Each structure stands twice: as structure tokens, then as C-alpha cells.
Amino acid sequence: MIIWLTGGQGSGKSLVMKFLKEKGFSCIYADKIVHELYKSGNDGETLIVKNFGERFLNKQGNVCRMKLKKLALENVKNIERLNKLMHPLVYKKIIELIDKYLASGKENIVIEAVYFDEKKFGKIVNKVIWVERENRKKEFSIKNPSRVDDVLKNNGSIADLKKSVYYLVR
Structure with a gap:
């Protein structure tokens, strides 16, 4: 499974990446x-x-x-x-x-990036996840990408977010 993880600054993408790494995903930042x-x-x-x-x-x-x-x-x-x-x-x-990851047998990959290019990655990526958090710092206006398969709402505890992440990649 190849996941594209996106969201605005301060939304919690890095924490989600940490949880996915714990689940064995190869991470690209x-x-x-x-x-x-x-x-x-x-x-x-x-x-x-x-x-x-x-x-x-x-x-x-x-x-x-x-x-x-x-x-x-x-x-x-x-x-x-x-x-x-x-x-x-x-x-x-x-x-x-x-x-490189696929050639070495690593099939679970996650890419953390603010922008998602559907033309370039649409056929490669299995799932686009948007991380959202209320009251986050907004320096740049980041729009949701044209494709969003799942939204992770990061408004609760860290444990809640971890549970949501694990549920998405079960």
C-alpha cells in the first residue's frame, strides 16, 4: 500500500508518520x-x-x-x-x-508532502490521507488536494489519533 499523507502546517502529519513507521511503513519526507x-x-x-x-x-x-x-x-x-x-x-x-523501496520488497510506503499531484502520482498512490486539526497555525493557505480518500481529524488525544491511523491501515 502506498499512502500520500498531506495536510496543513501543524495538522499532525509528523505524528501520523511516526505511527505509520511503527506499523512498518517505509517513510518518505x-x-x-x-x-x-x-x-x-x-x-x-x-x-x-x-x-x-x-x-x-x-x-x-x-x-x-x-x-x-x-x-x-x-x-x-x-x-x-x-x-x-x-x-x-x-x-x-x-x-x-x-x-527503491518496492525493489527491496517493501510494499508499505508513506509519503509526507503538502501538495499532491494527481497527474504524477494518481496511479501510483493507493490512498491520499488529509490530516486536519482545528485551531492550527495557518501561515500558508493549503487547500485540500483534488483527491482525498480519507480524512484524519486530529482534534482529540494522541491515543485517539493513533487508533484512527491504525484503523485506516488495518
């Missing part, structure tokens, strides 16, 4: 992929410098995520531009990791 791509000499760093300039690098030559976040918060067009640049690189790496 889009944020970790982005952090790797932003390191000096990697494709993401090259694209950011080419499109936004060297002012977005830190002293070590890596992309400064705080500066990019500030840029993204300035207006929606900046977010769209960043996504257009970075998503193809992230999606390519996600596919490589899925292939």
Missing part, C-alpha cells in the same frame, strides 16, 4: 528531500540561485530556507514560482525512493 536539494551544489540550490539570486544563500553556500519563506509569504506568485521550480525535482526523488 518531502521536506527532507527539499532540504537535501537546497544544499550547496545540488539541483535545488542551482535553480534558486539562477532564478532568485545568490542573496538566498547562507555562508555555507546552502539555500537559506528562512529567506525563501519570507519571499514566499510576500505574495502568492512567489509561492507558485518556487513550487514550479522545486516540485519536479522533489517528485523525481520521491519516485526514485518509491522504486
Whole structure:
């Protein structure tokens, strides 16, 4: 089973990932992929410098995520531009990791990512789970993806969330 886990910032995706890992799922974290791509000499760093300039690098030559976040918060067009640049690189790496896990016999895989691309992953992913939490911090307006197979409401206790996660993957 391949699950795409998504939801807004502060919704509890990381906790759900922890529970799925406990159930034996191989985990892919889009944020970790982005952090790797932003390191000096990697494709993401090259694209950011080419499109936004060297002012977005830190002293070590890596992309400064705080500066990019500030840029993204300035207006929606900046977010769209960043996504257009970075998503193809992230999606390519996600596919490589899925292939690697499947080739090694690991069939239960979960991908944690804010955005779900139905065209790219619709036929690969068995289930899209949206994690939702009331009163969460909202920095970016994240819309539900076009496809949501299950919604995990994270408004109760950690034990309640764990029980819900285990129920979904029984």
C-alpha cells in the first residue's frame, strides 16, 4: 500500500508518520528531500540561485530556507514560482525512493508532502490521507488536494489519533 499523507502546517502529519513507521511503513519526507536539494551544489540550490539570486544563500553556500519563506509569504506568485521550480525535482526523488523501496520488497510506503499531484502520482498512490486539526497555525493557505480518500481529524488525544491511523491501515 502506498499512502500520500498531506495536510496543513501543524495538522499532525509528523505524528501520523511516526505511527505509520511503527506499523512498518517505509517513510518518505518531502521536506527532507527539499532540504537535501537546497544544499550547496545540488539541483535545488542551482535553480534558486539562477532564478532568485545568490542573496538566498547562507555562508555555507546552502539555500537559506528562512529567506525563501519570507519571499514566499510576500505574495502568492512567489509561492507558485518556487513550487514550479522545486516540485519536479522533489517528485523525481520521491519516485526514485518509491522504486527503491518496492525493489527491496517493501510494499508499505508513506509519503509526507503538502501538495499532491494527481497527474504524477494518481496511479501510483493507493490512498491520499488529509490530516486536519482545528485551531492550527495557518501561515500558508493549503487547500485540500483534488483527491482525498480519507480524512484524519486530529482534534482529540494522541491515543485517539493513533487508533484512527491504525484503523485506516488495518
